[in-house]
Amino acid sequence: MKKTEAYSTLHEIRLRKETILSEIRNDNQQISILWKDLFRKPEPRxxxxxxxxxxxxGAGLVDGFMLAWKLYRKFKK
Structure with a gap:
């Protein structure tokens, strides 16, 4: 449960309004950064x-060499 604050002057209200506005802007900036990161394409490898x-x-080269050796031995005769 939130505690409600009592304001006695217009200056206090303006200060609270500026504080809330700066918090909203910070939150908006963080949301914007997270949103861009969410849909950014990954960097190419x-x-x-x-x-x-x-x-x-290496495995492909060994496999190719073995195939060539077997074919050579088979058709050598």
């Missing part, structure tokens, strides 16, 4: 050599 890429390429 760099095309560098990662361990997974090296392993995948």
């Amino acid at each position: 760099k095309k560098g050599f990662t361990l997974a890429n090296v392993m995948n390429t």
Whole structure:
């Protein structure tokens, strides 16, 4: 339950109004940042050599070499 504040002058009301307005602007700014982050496209991945890429390429090369060796041995005769 919120405690209601009693204001005795117009100056107190203006100060409270400015405080609430600044809080609303801060909240709006935070919501705007979160909204933009929610729908932002992810950054593209760099095309560098990662361990997974090296392993995948290596396995493909070994597989290709083995296939070529088997075909060579089969058609050698």
